[in-house]
Amino acid sequence: MKGIGFKLFPVILIGLFIAIMTTGSFLKKPLREDDDVIYYLNHVQEDIEDEDWKSAAEYLTKTQKAWDKVVQRIQYSAERDEINMLKTTFERTNGFIRAKEKAGALAEIAEAQFIWKELGK
Amino acid sequence: MNETLVVIVRAIIGFFSLLIFTRMLGKQQISQLTFFDYILGITIGSIAATLTTDLTSRAWPHWVGLFAWAFLVYIIQLITLKWRKASVYIAGEPTIIIMNGKVMEGVMKKLRYRASDLLEQLRREGVFDIKEVEYAILETDGKFSVLKKSQHQPVTPNDLGITTPYKGLSTELIYDGQLFKTNLKQVDKDEEWLKNQLRARGFGSYREVFLAVIDASGNLFVDGYDDPMNHMTDISDYDDLE
Numbered sequence: 001m002k003g004i005g006f007k008l009f010p011v012i013l014i015g016l017f018i019a020i021m022t023t024g025s026f027l028k029k030p031l032r033e034d035d036d037v038i039y040y041l042n043h044v045q046e047d048i049e050d051e052d053w054k055s056a057a058e059y060l061t062k063t064q065k066a067w068d069k070v071v072q073r074i075q076y077s078a079e080r081d082e083i084n085m086l087k088t089t090f091e092r093t094n095g096f097i098r099a100k101e102k103a104g105a106l107a108e109i110a111e112a113q114f115i116w117k118e119l120g121k
Numbered sequence: 122m123n124e125t126l127v128v129i130v131r132a133i134i135g136f137f138s139l140l141i142f143t144r145m146l147g148k149q150q151i152s153q154l155t156f157f158d159y160i161l162g163i164t165i166g167s168i169a170a171t172l173t174t175d176l177t178s179r180a181w182p183h184w185v186g187l188f189a190w191a192f193l194v195y196i197i198q199l200i201t202l203k204w205r206k207a208s209v210y211i212a213g214e215p216t217i218i219i220m221n222g223k224v225m226e227g228v229m230k231k232l233r234y235r236a237s238d239l240l241e242q243l244r245r246e247g248v249f250d251i252k253e254v255e256y257a258i259l260e261t262d263g264k265f266s267v268l269k270k271s272q273h274q275p276v277t278p279n280d281l282g283i284t285t286p287y288k289g290l291s292t293e294l295i296y297d298g299q300l301f302k303t304n305l306k307q308v309d310k311d312e313e314w315l316k317n318q319l320r321a322r323g324f325g326s327y328r329e330v331f332l333a334v335i336d337a338s339g340n341l342f343v344d345g346y347d348d349p350m351n352h353m354t355d356i357s358d359y360d361d362l363e
Contacts, residue, residue, distance in 0.1 A: 010141040010144075013137055013141065014138065014141060017134045017137070017138060017184070018184075020130065020134065020180075021134070021179070021180045021181040021184055022181055024179075071122055072123075075122045075123065075126075075127050076127060076130050076131070076180065077179060077180070077181065078179060079176070079177060079178055079179050080122060080124070080127075080176035080177055081177050083122050084122070120179075
C-alpha cells in the first residue's frame with residue numbers, strides 16, 4: 001500500500017516551488033543590519049539633497065553591497081531585467097555623485113526606488 | 122545574479138511540476154493521444170521550457186500558466202468522463218471507414234482521408250489485401266482497428282478444440298539481487314523453497330541473481346549476473362566498416 005507520504009510528497013514539493021517563486025517581495029526585506037537596501041538608498045537621497053557628496057558616495061557603496069546580498073535571495077523570484085536595471089541605476093547614480101550633479105542623481109535615485117518597490121511583485 | 126544557478130533551480134521547478142501534473146492527469150495522456158491531447162502536450166511542454174530559460178520574466182506567471190493548462194485538461198477529462206455527449210463533442214467518435222467489406226467514400230471525403238492513407242493504415246495492421254477486411258474503424262486517436270472477414274482470421278486453439286493450460290501473470294521474486302518478500306508470499310512460497318530452487322540452479326545467494334520470475338503454473342525463471350556462454354553472437358558490424 002502506498003503511504004500518506006507518497007501522496008503528501010508532491011503537495012509539499014509544489015508548496016516549496018510556489019514559495020521559491022513568490023517570496024521575492026518578502027525576501028527583499030532586510031534580514032540583517034547590513035542588507036537594508038531601501039534604508040541606505042533613502043540615506044543617499046537625503047545626502048544628495050543636502051549636497052553631502054562624500055556621505056552620498058559612502059552610502060551608495062553600502063547600498064550596492066547590501067544589494068549584492070539581497071540579490072542572492074530574490075534571484076529565483078525576480079526578473080533578470082529588473083535586477084540588472086537596479087544595478088545599472090546604482091552605477092549611474094555613482095557617476096552623478098562624482099560629477100556632483102544633484103538633478104541627475106535624484107532622478108536616478110527615484111528610478112531605483114521605483115524598481116525596488118516593484119521588485120518581486 | 123547567478124544565471125546558471127537560477128536556470129538550474131527553474132529547471133528543477135519546471136521538471137517536477139510537469140511530472141506531478143502529468144501524473145495527476147493519468148495515463149490517458151500517453152496511451153490515447155487524440156490530436157487535441159497532442160497539441161495540449163506540446164503547449165504545456167512549451168510553457169515549461171519558457172519557465173526554465175526565459176529569465177526576462179519571473180517564473181511565477183509561467184508556472185501559473187502551466188498549472189492552468191494542466192487544470193483545464195483535468196476539467197475536460199472529468200467532463201468527458203461524466204458526460205458522454207461532451208466526450209463525443211470534444212474527443213470525437215470512432216468512424217467506420219469500411220463496412221461489410223465496402224469502403225465508405227463519403228465518410229472518407231468528410232474526414233479528408235485518402236485511399237492511400239487507408240491502404241497504408243491497413244498495411245500497418247498486417248492487411249495487404251483490402252478484400253480481407255470486413256470492418257475498418259478509424260479511432261479517435263487516429264489509429265485503425267481492423268476486423269478481418271471470418272475466413273481470413275487466424276485459427277485459434279479454440280477453433281481446433283484444443284485445451285490450453287492457464288497462463289496468468291508472472292510475478293517477480295528477485296530483481297537486482299533483492300528479494301521481494303511480499304511477492305513470494307503472494308505466490309504461496311517461502312524463502313526456503315526459493316533458496317532450494319536457486320541452489321539447484323547453481324546460485325549461492327540472492328545477490329548472484331539478476332532476475333527471478335515465477336509464472337502462474339509455478340515455473341521459475343532465473344537469470345544470474347554471470348552468463349557463461351561458449352559462443353557469443355555479435356550483431357554489430359562496426360569493426361568491418363571502413
